[in-house]
Amino acid sequence: MLNLTYSYRIYPRLDQEAQMLAWLEQCRRVYNYALAERKDWINSRKCSVNACSIKQEYIIPADAPYPDYYKQQNALTLAKEGNLKLKAVHSQVLQDALKRLDKSFKFMQERGFGFPRFKKFGQYRSFVFPQLKSNPVNGFEIKLPKIGAMPINLHRPIPEGFEVKQVRVVLKPSGWYTQLILQANVSVPDVMPHGEPIGIDLGLEKFLALSTGELVERPRFFGDLHSKLRWLQRKLRNKKKGSANYRKLQAKIRALHEHIYNIRREFHFLTAHKLCDGAGMIFAEDLNLKMTSRGMLAKHCLDAAWGSFLEILKWTAWKRGVYFAKVDPNGTSQTCPNCGTHTGKKELSVRVHNCGECGYVTDRDVAAAQVVMKRGIVTVGQTVILPVEEGYLGTPMKQENSSVKKGSQHRTR
Structure with a gap:
């Protein structure tokens, strides 16, 4: 399976731009709320049973489970019922904000440092449509769910045999961009040592x-x-x-x-x-x-x-x-x-x-x-x-190890 990511410039209308900015803000709030929930649970388990800090202490019941991705996803579904702003955002877009936070915690556990930080206003600059029913690109337009069609600058064509699996919308200082995650069911052989x-x-x-x-x-x-x-x-x-x-x-x-x-x-x-x-x-x-x-x-x-x-x-x-x-x-x-x-x-x-x-x-x-x-x-x-x-002295190199590491250079993108 081969993955590629192509980035294109898009030109939304003013109402579409306002809608996407509102989506980014709602994703930021969901991300910060979920991060605060995890952070409070962790802080409530830091002190000893027989001792508390002098300044303050987080009090969360001992039997309260850790708020992992699945529990927060279920809580998000209930929160959307009484919140019209959350309801206006595509459901999978909000779920991706929780996935992004979950990946940050897993990455922190692997490295041993880098606790996730809260996102300030304007720091959350992208959202993802993880699943698409059909190809969103039609000619020189791209149609995003619940947002609509908008012009796209296809400066290079999508390769034949590749299917658009995901779409990421990114806000940069120069404007709006979309990153198309393309996928093809092909197997690319590893590059073997050869040549100069x-x-x-x-x-x-x-x-x-x-x-x-x-x-x-x-x-x-x-x-x-x-x-x-x-x-x-x-x-x-x-x-x-x-x-x-x-x-x-x-x-x-x-x-x-x-x-x-x-x-x-x-x-x-x-x-x-x-x-x-x-x-x-x-x-x-x-x-x-x-x-x-x-x-x-x-x-x-x-x-x-x-x-x-x-x-x-x-x-x-x-x-x-x-x-x-x-x-x-x-x-x-x-x-x-x-x-x-x-x-x-x-x-x-x-x-x-x-x-x-x-x-x-x-x-x-x-x-x-x-x-x-x-x-x-x-x-x-x-x-x-x-x-x-x-510029060399022409000295032959000694052959000390004849083992070639295979399969280490495969790269999917």
Whole structure:
């Protein structure tokens, strides 16, 4: 089963836009009420039986069951009987708000952190139709249940053989969008290792260093527009909260953040396609991205968005038939790619790799990318001789492991 998600711009009428905004607000209230219900139940079980907190305590009967998704769904059905605003919203749209909260709690339990937060006004920006009786797209119109038909910008056609299973409506600063979740009953084979291998090393001075010696500059997406964002936020601080000018400045700030996101995402896609043009295998470091988002370089690491780029590269490589895998990142900048000698820890100011054993000299990031490529090739069990004309010493790689991990690169979208 193959899943794809296509996003299109939609143009609702004023009455349809008002209706969708009302739906978002009702979904937000249902989400917050269900979250408060779960939070109160959890807090009522925190204190000891023989001791209570000095300030306050939640008192919920001991036999009260935990308000899971099914109990809250049944309670929502009863609440809709006396609430006309809830009744006006599509039933499955409200149920999806409870599903979203349930997924957040399950995700928190898996990670061990990240307790779900309450949604402020305007923070709930999408709702989903999880089931559709028929194809909602007819020509250049899309018909949504209980909302009606509206124009849609089909900038690319829906692929043949795919069926629209779900529709998500998203409100962005630039307007309304719909995400069509397409599904086809096909089986896509896994991409096997083949062709020319390359290794990549992500950094801040250079966004990307390739094992071929090529360096890709890092655009300062957020840094270039930071002064404008700071100027708008300074103006917002002097406005009366909730006034018309306050809301106008908020809209400008949201539009600027979306612009930064768009140019960053476009750069990531263009870079990913360029890497796939001349390679059959791409290897990258399996970075701990949580640690890179801390410290004095956190803003620059988040601006580069390495995690987003690796996900885009993985998807692009799978779509274009290029093998992609991650390798162990430990010691890539402390190992000589030519002789394998451990050269010791380098300071960030040292930008040249100079091996004292074999005399191999190259850029520090390029050397790390070559080590990444060597580890990747050893993982897939191949032997490759690197050409001298591309900046290598032509040392053959040892074949240490002939096991190929099958089934790990399948991707549904």
